[in-house]
Amino acid sequence: MARILxxxxxxxxxxALAWSFGxxxxxxxxxxxxxxxxxxxxxxxxxxxxxxxxxxxxxxxQQLQRGFxxxxxxxxxxxxxxxxxxxxxxxxxxxxxxxxxxxxGFQVAGTDPNTGEANMRxxxxxxxxxxxxxxxxxxxxxxxxxxxxxxxxxxxxxxxGAAYVYSLLTGFQxxxxxxxxEFPDAKTPNGLHYNPYFANLNxxxxxxxxxxxxxxxxxxxxxxxxxxxxxxxAFLIWTAEPSLEKRKQTGWAVLGFLLxxxxxxxxxxxxxxxxxxx
Amino acid sequence: xxxxxxxxxxxxHPFMKWMDEKLPLPRLVYNSVGSGYPVPRNLNYxxxxxFLALICLVIQIVTGIVMAMHYAANTAVAFDTVExxxxxxxxxxxxxxxxxxxxxxxxxxxxxxxxxxxxxxxxKAPREMVWLLGVVIFLLMMATAFMGYVLPWGQMSFWGAKxxxxxxxxxxxxxxxxxxxxxGGFAPDNAALNRFFSLHYLLPFVIVGVVILHIWALxxxxxxxxxxxxxKSESDTVPFYPYYIAKDGWAVGAFGFLFCMMLFFFPNALxxxxxxxxxxxxxxxxxxxxEWYFWPFYAVLRAFTQDFFFIPAKLMGVLxxxxxxxxxxxxxxxxxxxxxxxxxxPTYKKFFxxxxxxxxxxxxxxxxxxxxEPYVMMSQLAALYYFAHFLIILPVVSAIxxxxxxxxxxxxxxxxxxxxxxxxxTAR
Numbered sequence: 001m002a003r004i005l006x007x008x009x010x011x012x013x014x015x016a017l018a019w020s021f022g023x024x025x026x027x028x029x030x031x032x033x034x035x036x037x038x039x040x041x042x043x044x045x046x047x048x049x050x051x052x053x054x055x056x057x058x059x060x061x062q063q064l065q066r067g068f069x070x071x072x073x074x075x076x077x078x079x080x081x082x083x084x085x086x087x088x089x090x091x092x093x094x095x096x097x098x099x100x101x102x103x104x105g106f107q108v109a110g111t112d113p114n115t116g117e118a119n120m121r122x123x124x125x126x127x128x129x130x131x132x133x134x135x136x137x138x139x140x141x142x143x144x145x146x147x148x149x150x151x152x153x154x155x156x157x158x159x160x161g162a163a164y165v166y167s168l169l170t171g172f173q174x175x176x177x178x179x180x181x182e183f184p185d186a187k188t189p190n191g192l193h194y195n196p197y198f199a200n201l202n203x204x205x206x207x208x209x210x211x212x213x214x215x216x217x218x219x220x221x222x223x224x225x226x227x228x229x230x231x232x233x234a235f236l237i238w239t240a241e242p243s244l245e246k247r248k249q250t251g252w253a254v255l256g257f258l259l260x261x262x263x264x265x266x267x268x269x270x271x272x273x274x275x276x277x278x
Numbered sequence: 279x280x281x282x283x284x285x286x287x288x289x290x291h292p293f294m295k296w297m298d299e300k301l302p303l304p305r306l307v308y309n310s311v312g313s314g315y316p317v318p319r320n321l322n323y324x325x326x327x328x329f330l331a332l333i334c335l336v337i338q339i340v341t342g343i344v345m346a347m348h349y350a351a352n353t354a355v356a357f358d359t360v361e362x363x364x365x366x367x368x369x370x371x372x373x374x375x376x377x378x379x380x381x382x383x384x385x386x387x388x389x390x391x392x393x394x395x396x397x398x399x400x401x402k403a404p405r406e407m408v409w410l411l412g413v414v415i416f417l418l419m420m421a422t423a424f425m426g427y428v429l430p431w432g433q434m435s436f437w438g439a440k441x442x443x444x445x446x447x448x449x450x451x452x453x454x455x456x457x458x459x460x461x462g463g464f465a466p467d468n469a470a471l472n473r474f475f476s477l478h479y480l481l482p483f484v485i486v487g488v489v490i491l492h493i494w495a496l497x498x499x500x501x502x503x504x505x506x507x508x509x510k511s512e513s514d515t516v517p518f519y520p521y522y523i524a525k526d527g528w529a530v531g532a533f534g535f536l537f538c539m540m541l542f543f544f545p546n547a548l549x550x551x552x553x554x555x556x557x558x559x560x561x562x563x564x565x566x567x568x569e570w571y572f573w574p575f576y577a578v579l580r581a582f583t584q585d586f587f588f589i590p591a592k593l594m595g596v597l598x599x600x601x602x603x604x605x606x607x608x609x610x611x612x613x614x615x616x617x618x619x620x621x622x623x624p625t626y627k628k629f630f631x632x633x634x635x636x637x638x639x640x641x642x643x644x645x646x647x648x649x650x651e652p653y654v655m656m657s658q659l660a661a662l663y664y665f666a667h668f669l670i671i672l673p674v675v676s677a678i679x680x681x682x683x684x685x686x687x688x689x690x691x692x693x694x695x696x697x698x699x700x701x702x703x704t705a706r
Binding site for chain 1: 538
């Protein structure tokens with residue numbers, strides 16, 4: 001009885017699935033889905049190496065400082081960095097005085113100690129990076145109806161994050177003629193910019209890094225677009241995970257200990273079971 | 279509740295004697311995981327996964343309690359409090375990664391544990407109750423993991439919650455009011471986040487309770503074993519301590535090594551990047567996917583694309599998704615074969631290795647893939663096999679299959695001969 005019932009229930013589900021499969025297969029044959037422009041022209045991020053890659057990876061602090069400079073002078077005009085505090089910059093190798101000076105260079109929201117009214121005051125190391133726009137509406141109004149995303153976690157929030165940021169920054173180009181020939185309706189709309197590394201190929205951000213020497217590096221590194229893009233990507237790896245170095249170092253210590261403990265455990269297992277066939 | 283040859287607890291120290299009279303807790307430990315619990319001597323490494331699951335549960339509870347100390351269940355700050363924990367709490371990043379990857383490790387272990395049960399027929403009499411409680415634990419784990427994933431209030435948290443709670447709206451008549459009642463609103467919001475946090479903290483302790491029942495029920499017949507032949511004599515068993523404590527001990531080390539490799543070197547490999555974007559009800563992610571451990575069942579849900587007679591496709595999908603797990607409850611009565619172990623069931627074994635396992639892997643793959651062809655068609659075929667396997671093939675195979683001859687006893691299986699077998703040759 002239980003078996004008959006079970007077979008009936010089984011037939012019910014399998015019949016429903018076969019029906020779904022049949023209809024799906026039929027549609028697939030009679031109306032094959034059209035190839036989309038994204039499918040044809042979207043590119044995966046370029047291959048790029050960073051000092052922090054790999055199991056022994058460490059940040060290149062000089063590069064992080066350069067990347068920070070790019071963020072400060074270029075990106076911060078539109079993009080917030082809300083999870084990072086000025087005090088965190090000490091990890092990039094800045095001295096206490098330098099951190100204070102950097103913080104003081106930003107105006108943050110404060111309260112007038114005499115009147116209690118809202119005002120703007122120079123930042124201190126305990127403050128977080130201020131947001132460039134008062135709210136999303138203001139951000140949209142100034143950016144062709146797109147909100148520039150916060151960059152703190154950007155390299156974790158995209159597949160292959162740092163390579164994606166680097167590819168996007170260096171990937172702006174004119175729309176390929178082949179694309180327009182195959183998809184005449186897919187012309188990049190006014191105010192958007194073609195970039196094959198962006199999911200839907202057209203993004204509201206104008207190319208932010210356009211010319212060599214756009215920032216002047218203090219350490220004499222030549223500020224090519226490629227270099228600046230790499231540096232700011234490296235910086236964003238750090239903002240997304242300041243504990244990256246500590247994580248990897250701790251990992252080796254933990255794995256070393258576990259290997260030792262596991263070998264001991266295995267040896268005692270062999271010892272205890274010796275002579276006991278199983 | 280044990281074998282007559284089990285060692286008896288004999289406290290020697292006066293304090294332990296005193297304790298044994300007032301509260302025989304040491305006796306309970308001795309009889310549960312000590313020398314007083316005889317276990318089949320022939321268990322293979324698949325039998326380590328129950329112990330590993332317990333370790334995972336402990337990891338999740340410990341790291342979870344620490345995470346909860348720094349978390350605020352409020353949609354305005356939930357995402358930020360998790361980030362704050364990672365950035366500004368001492369070893370907060372370790373707690374967070376351990377908790378997130380710990381959930382994955384728990385499911386890896388539990389899937390192996392469950393499929394061990396499928397292959398070796400662990401669900402059969404006299405262990406039906408162990409199996410039923412195990413399925414309850416799995417359902418509780420899924421509920422806990424789902425709600426836990428909502429707590430950081432990232433994009434996938436929000437949209438995952440929206441899709442999964444939206445399933446309730448497929449129930450005829452009461453669906454929508456039920457969904458609103460469960461969420462405390464029309465969409466996941468502060469009310470939902472708060473109750474998810476409350477339940478996410480509660481359910482692990484419910485799991486602990488059911489785990490205790492699971493182990494209790496297991497200790498009545500004792501552990502099953504790879505031959506599926508029941509324990510007959512003392513030479514079939516070894517005491518849990520020191521034999522299996524030592525074996526589980528080194529297995530925990532090996533598991534810990536693999537787990538820490540993920541945790542310290544690929545901590546985000548199993549997560550979805552979108553969950554590092556704060557929840558935004560106005561912006562739908564391109565592909566909404568749950569965590570990997572839900573993929574097979576998510577694939578089943580999405581495999582039903584056509585209305586079936588008067589039943590809408592969505593309702594069919596929901597029924598099938600829950601049915602795919604609920605069918606496990608009936609396994610002890612669907613599989614009537616008197617032989618437990620798949621090793622002695624040539625036909626069942628083929629269906630297990632060339633049917634169920636590939637179907638499950640395809641469902642895993644398709645559940646994480648976009649809802650487009652060919653993934654939908656692949657998952658339809660795999661889901662079709664899945665239901666056929668449990669509901670049609672298993673009952674039929676168990677009725678017509680001719681099993682291989684079983685060893686007389688575990689001892690015979692291990693040593694090639696058993697003295698007792700010569701005395702009772704007809705018992706074969």
